[in-house]
Amino acid sequence: MLIPYEPALVAGTLVQRYKRFLADIRLADGRELTLHCPNTGSMKNCGEPGSRVWVKLEQRPGRKLPGTWELVETLPGELACIHSARANSVIAAALTAGLIAPLTDYPVARREVTLTPGGSRFDFLLEGATGSCVLEVKSVTLALGGGVGAFPDAVSLRGQKHLRELTQLAQAGQRACLLFCVMHSGIACVRPADHIDPVYGQLLREAVAAGVQVLAWSIIPTPLGLEVAGQLPVLLQGEGSSQT
Known part of the structure; x- marks a missing residue:
């Protein structure tokens, strides 16, 4: 697509x-x-x-x-899309087209949703007959070489807050998902950038342990447009274990 x-x-x-x-x-x-x-x-x-x-x-x-x-x-x-807001629009189109296999049970996607007073505004609330899923999308363009990409590219207090709240939602029984939208043609897998933001990396691992699903999706940038390619592995410990 x-x-x-x-x-x-x-x-x-x-x-x-x-x-x-x-x-x-x-x-x-x-x-x-x-x-x-x-x-x-x-x-x-x-x-x-x-x-x-x-x-x-x-x-x-x-x-x-x-x-x-x-x-x-x-x-x-190797091309990267630096227009970070395009991550949400391309993922929205991919969801509508049913291209993100782990999230195809939700025909309704509400955007920019706040679930609790004073809480973060999440990118999507997906809804379907089986329930709902809170989805937060992060744009990944930092390539480390060897096909490895990382997030974030700078210390992200906002990203840390999202992870804490996703963890709380998962612990309360709400399906919660973080999706790395990889908009760099040279990236084949994603890991937390512990060397840049170690707090984010630790929170990501804690989120997964609490039940937050972490996905990565390849979006190939070209001068003609953005191509929805497919799922990529997420390496939670750098070169260690992965979640797909």
């Missing part, structure tokens, strides 16, 4: 990313534009000046910047 880009992306070269949400891009015709960088993370290994990139140019009333940075080539032939 390919989710196409509309309008089509335009190739360029990254000059620099700065102020978190801005990126200077040089297009093939020589123009240099300041575009929106839709990623709040560190973008470790995804923001090297001189990298080949693809952008979506949009001119419309009220828009401050003329486009959005979408893809980057991290290594020759």
